[in-house]
Amino acid sequence: MRSHDAADCCADAVTGLAEAVLSEIADLLDQFAASGAQSSIDLSGLPMTDADREKLAQRLGRGEVQATLDVAGQTDVWETQYAGVWWVRHFGGNGQVISEEIAITHVPAILLTHREDARAAAERLRKACEVLEATTAADQSSAERDSIHA
Amino acid sequence: MSTMTSPADGAKPIDVAAATAKLLGATSGNMVTYLQSCVHCGQCAAACHFYQATKDPRHTPALKLRPMLKAHRAKSSPLAWIGLAPALTERDLRETEDLIFDTCTMCGRCTQVCPMGIDVASIVQISRQAYAAAGLGPSDLMAAADASRDKGSPLGLTPEKLEERIEWLADENEVDIPLDKAKADVLLTVSSIETMKYPSSIVAMAKLMNHAGVNWTFSSKGYESTNFGYLAGNTSVARVMIERIVAATAATGAKTVVIPECGHAFGVMRYAAANILGRPLPFEVRHITEYLADLKRQGRLRLKPMADAFTYHDPCQISRRGGATADARYLLDGFATDFREMSPTGNFNWCCGGGGGVQAMGRAADVRHKVFKIKMDQVEATGANTLISACSNCRLTMDESKAHYHWPHEIGSLVEILADHLDDTARPAAAAE
Amino acid sequence: MREDKTLAQALESRGVSRRAFLKYASYVATLMALPPSASRVIAEELAKARRQSVIWLSFQECTGCTESITRSMSPTLEDLIFDFISLDYHHTLQAVSGAAAEHARTEAMKANKGKYIVVVDGSVPLKDGGVYSTIAGITNLDMLKETAKDAFAVVSVGTCAAFGGIPHANPNPTGAVAISEIITDKPVVNIPGCPPIPEAMTGTLAYLLSFGKLPELDAKGRPLAFFGETIHDRCYRRPFYERGMFANSFDDEGARKGWCLYKVGCKGPIAYNACATLKWNGGASFPIQSGHGCLGCSEPGFWDKGGFYEPLAAATAKLDIGVGAAAVAGVAAGAAAAELMRRKKSAAVDAANSKKKDG
Amino acid sequence: MDLLDFARGPALQIGLYVFAFGVAFRLASLLLLPRLKDLSAARKGAPGAVVASGREIIRRMWPQSVYAEATRFTTINGYIFHLGLAIIVFLGTPHILFLKGLIGVSWPGLPTNIINGVAVITFLSLIAALVHRLQSPVLKAISTANDYITWLVTMLPVATGLLAISHLGWRYETLLAVHILSIAVFLIWFPFGKLMHAFLIFLSRGTTGAHLAHRGAQL
Structure with a gap:
């Protein structure tokens, strides 16, 4: 559709916001390195064009860590080539980017396993073990029975 | 209707109602347009010699519209119905009297600079009528008007005195000066200033007319073309003065009335007279410079070249407001070999400061002298020693200030220098007739 | 209906992790233009919250607002809001009807007195005793007043509820008014739009759930985050x-x-x-x-x-x-003024002439 | 009805009524007065009244060189804000649309940022005009309430327009409403204050043009 050409035309515009965000990141990274203060920048809230975002992504590049989460839709997380600078991109259920942020931290919180989840997981695992033990025991006794029969 | 008020200080009573009535009687689209158009930009101040000389903001020409605007508004504006357009007061009139009389020569420079093109002079003229009706105005100006009516001339030049003078001048200068010739093509008029102060100017005009072979005459029935009735705002006297000339012209059968070196006389007779009478004049009116230029064009004026350096002062009513700026230059062209234009000149020249009857106001002498400084600077910048004019009123104004300052320059008259350089060796035009 | 389990517990049993809260929180923070640091607070609050009872009243409306909020067919992150709330009454969406439906409303009101949220779409007609729109024989006005009495907050969804909308358009035959003109004694959030953006509705509800208070509003009662x-x-x-x-x-x-x-x-x-x-x-x-x-x-x-x-x-x-x-x-008045002036002029001239004659 | 609705509707409508009545009243009450008929003989070759009036209206658009220095500020600054106002009103797209809504015809406009620049210049020029009026002894002496009210009424649309485009102060719709209200005030004041010079300038220049051209006087 023609009207989308226009949208593309404007989305192509480079506003210089990428540079501004870069220098902001540099400042925050200084603070993080010095005092461990974690911070983040909400990219969705900035009036960046697609071209701006692309430029920012290019400048930051990709580092050692990449992760894909499957949490109510996909979430991509990667460390940029600057250690401590993380890019977190949340997708909604329909593949649309719903939120995007730069996190200056050790590891983005979303990657961390929550204690509550661990507790619940432990519970489940325990249950799973009990089930396993039960089935193993059952299997064993039947095997014994079989061998006796054999 | 007339509400006369007598101030406690014993000054003469001021009839405000008469002033307002006079204004109402003069109401026209032209007047009201001017009154309503001022945008208060203040540029007129720069053009006014009285402001230029004094730097007093009171002398801003725009302020001269105010009293009449106020009176008009009080009578015409719907604002008056709700009390927002106060009437003209005696105090208004008293406080502005000098603006309307002493410090306005109706020279028209402010109109030149006005982006709205407001003709302040015409409003001042109407204002003078209103102030005069109220009983205001300089007594000497009023007296001059009365003298014009009663004696035939503001300076008391009665017909008898005119006859005496002419006889004496003719004898003294051995020149033919016709008076009351039965039939003439041209009626020449005088300005009383010339007759009384610059009689040589009368002689010069006679010489020039005779040289060109013109059939001309003075008339004792109507000779004074300076109209102090007009300048004083006294319309009835103005009318009497005009009627006298009209009658004299009719008596001689002249087709042309020539106005001598007097700017306001020319302005009134040439442009105001028909409107004051309410009918067109049955003859043409020419200023002496225009008439001499006509003669020169016809080849009837033969002049010897003049080498003296001089500069020319344009009388406002002849140049800027009279439309005859070019004729003075035409007369000088090829005759005056060292004629120097002052700056500004022509239509933009500064007023002498004595026009519009201001010359006749004794109390305005100080401010006139201040104004003359502008002229002195203009003349000195040309390097010429002589200042020539084509208006005896300008000349008198300038002479008085010259004396006041002991200014060493010469002040002369255009007709006189022309008459002094007539080439009478050959008179083909006269011969041809 | 409000449950005793926290949202975290409720979702946990369905295998939804805390990461989902965090992701949802960062989504809400973005929506509401809150600082990124707020997302951790939201996540924690949401996890601790219990399902919020919501009573949805539909008055003079076209159901477009409901269509808008439920437009999605596949479950998405945004739809988590429906896991967070208990939609106790919504006469278009609920399975029961008639007396059972009205019973569900009054039950929810009783059970969650002072805590439930009333969502309204549609305007309320006031003319002729409000007869132009009734539900179960109850006028919109009465039902609104009754339902809102013990509510924690009222959310006006759509321009009709927020400002009167199309029913209110000239010449407004039913005397339709906005909800905020009737409910004046408790907080009313307006989420206008015809229909409103679904994220504006869900975001506002999520904020209410997370913080237990209304988001910052503009002079027209709209959340600044969406209408700023x-x-x-x-x-x-x-x-x-x-x-x-x-x-x-x-x-x-x-x-x-x-x-x-x-x-x-x-x-x-x-x-x-x-x-x-x-x-x-x-x-x-x-x-x-x-x-x-x-x-x-x-x-x-x-x-x-x-x-x-x-x-x-x-x-x-x-x-x-x-x-x-x-x-x-x-022009007529001007002509009259000119004529008046002309007469004054003639009178002045005549007076002057006669004076002259007398003199 | 909110403020913007009031401004766009009733306020402007009243403004238009008052403007139409007032201007018609002022012009009719002036033009229907008897005008002077010059009975003196015209100078040979003098143009007719219509030609002379037209010529004077045009010629007086710029001061004579003799007065150039004395009138420099007023002339240049005057032109700046007059042209500025004209450009803003007649070439600013929203204003063209406003006029189109009234008179039904439209024409191409200038880009918004150019109009904004012109508006800033006009704003500064109007400030300069006021400062000049307050500082010059002559202008102080001849100024009346009319001058200051007219200045304010002219300045308000410029200032509120600038605020509206830069979204300063209130919300945009409030600024827009105030801007439109200032136009209504402008329209209401127009016929009764100095703004009438927009019409009177033709009459007074023309009157003098005809008056003096009849004499052959070059002004």
Whole structure:
């Protein structure tokens, strides 16, 4: 559709916001390195064009860590080539980017396993073990029975 | 209707109602347009010699519209119905009297600079009528008007005195000066200033007319073309003065009335007279410079070249407001070999400061002298020693200030220098007739 | 119905992790323009919260608002809100009907007294005793007053509920009014739009759930997060406006090139809403992107602002017959004034003449 | 009805009524007065009244060189804000649309940022005009309430327009409403204050043009 050409035309515009965000990141990274203060920048809230975002992504590049989460839709997380600078991109259920942020931290919180989840997981695992033990025991006794029969 | 008020200080009573009535009687689209158009930009101040000389903001020409605007508004504006357009007061009139009389020569420079093109002079003229009706105005100006009516001339030049003078001048200068010739093509008029102060100017005009072979005459029935009735705002006297000339012209059968070196006389007779009478004049009116230029064009004026350096002062009513700026230059062209234009000149020249009857106001002498400084600077910048004019009123104004300052320059008259350089060796035009 | 389990516990049993809360929280923080640090707080609060009882009342409306909030067919992150709330009454969506439905409403009111949220779409008719819209024989006015009495907050969803909307348009035959004109004793949030953007509804509800209070509102009761800027402020066609490149009609060169629609009536500059950033249908597009000017549907009286295709700058005042009449009257009055002046002039001249004669 | 609706509708409508009545009244009451008929003989070759009036209206658009220095500020600054106002009103797209809504015809406009620049210049020029009026002894002496009210009434649309485009102060629709209200005030004041010079300038220049051209006087 023609009207989308226009949208593309404007989305192509480079506003210089990428540079501004870069220098902001540099400042925050200084603070993080010095005092461990974690911070983040909400990219969705900035009036960046697609071209701006692309430029920012290019400048930051990709580092050692990449992760894909499957949490109510996909979430991509990667460390940029600057250690401590993380890019977190949340997708909604329909593949649309719903939120995007730069996190200056050790590891983005979303990657961390929550204690509550661990507790619940432990519970489940325990249950799973009990089930396993039960089935193993059952299997064993039947095997014994079989061998006796054999 | 007339509400006369007598101030406690014993000054003469001021009839405000008469002033307002006079204004109402003069109401026209032209007047009201001017009154309503001022945008208060203040540029007129720069053009006014009285402001230029004094730097007093009171002398801003725009302020001269105010009293009449106020009176008009009080009578015409719907604002008056709700009390927002106060009437003209005696105090208004008293406080502005000098603006309307002493410090306005109706020279028209402010109109030149006005982006709205407001003709302040015409409003001042109407204002003078209103102030005069109220009983205001300089007594000497009023007296001059009365003298014009009663004696035939503001300076008391009665017909008898005119006859005496002419006889004496003719004898003294051995020149033919016709008076009351039965039939003439041209009626020449005088300005009383010339007759009384610059009689040589009368002689010069006679010489020039005779040289060109013109059939001309003075008339004792109507000779004074300076109209102090007009300048004083006294319309009835103005009318009497005009009627006298009209009658004299009719008596001689002249087709042309020539106005001598007097700017306001020319302005009134040439442009105001028909409107004051309410009918067109049955003859043409020419200023002496225009008439001499006509003669020169016809080849009837033969002049010897003049080498003296001089500069020319344009009388406002002849140049800027009279439309005859070019004729003075035409007369000088090829005759005056060292004629120097002052700056500004022509239509933009500064007023002498004595026009519009201001010359006749004794109390305005100080401010006139201040104004003359502008002229002195203009003349000195040309390097010429002589200042020539084509208006005896300008000349008198300038002479008085010259004396006041002991200014060493010469002040002369255009007709006189022309008459002094007539080439009478050959008179083909006269011969041809 | 409010449950005893926290949301975390409820979702946990379905295998939804805390990461989902965190992700949802960061989504809400973005939506509400909160600082990124707020997302951790939201996540924690949400996890601790219990399902919120919501009573949804539909009055004079078209069901577009309900369509809008439930538009999605596949479960998405945004739809988590339905896991967070207990929609105890919604006569379009609920399975039961009739007396059972009304019973569900009164039960929910009793059980969650002072804690439930009332969501309203549609305006309330006041004319003729409110007979123009009733549910189960109860007028909208009565049902609203009764239901809202013990509510924690009221959320007016859609322009009809927020500002009276289309039922309120001239000549407003039913005497329709906005919810905020009836409920004056407790907080009312307006989420206008015809329909409102679903994210604006869910985001506001999530905020209420997380923080237990209303988000920051503008003077018209709208959450600033969604209604703080105009469509024009965030419109991708804004550069064309600045450069003076306009579509003059819907089928000209400018329209095809996607230039600014100001001249064909776009109300973007006075319409406060988030369409230009959140867009519609899963971020696919919004009216201006589809080539039509903004109608300003989230503004009061948008229906009566002088025509959708009349440019905003055009006055609704007209050079009508009245202006002509005023001019004619002016000429007449002027002529009278001139005539009056003429007479005054003649009188003055006559007086002067007679005076002269006397003298 | 909110403020913007009131401004776009009733306020402007009243403004238009008052403007139409007032201007018609002022012009009719002036033009229907008897005008002076010059009975003196015209100078040979003098143009007719219509030609002379037209010529004077045009010629007086710029001061004579003799007065150039004395009138420099007023002339240049005057032109700046007059042209500025004209450009803003007649070439600003929203204003063209406003006029189109009234008179039905439209024409191409200038880009918004150019109009904004012109508006800033006009704003500064109007400030300069006021400062000049307050500082010059002559202008102080001749100024009346009319001058200051007219200045304010002219300045308000410029200032509120600038605020509206830069979204300063209130919300945009409030600024827009105030801007339109200032136009209504402008229209209402127009016929009764100095703004009438927009019409009177033709009458007074023309009157003098005809008056003096009849004499052959070059002004």
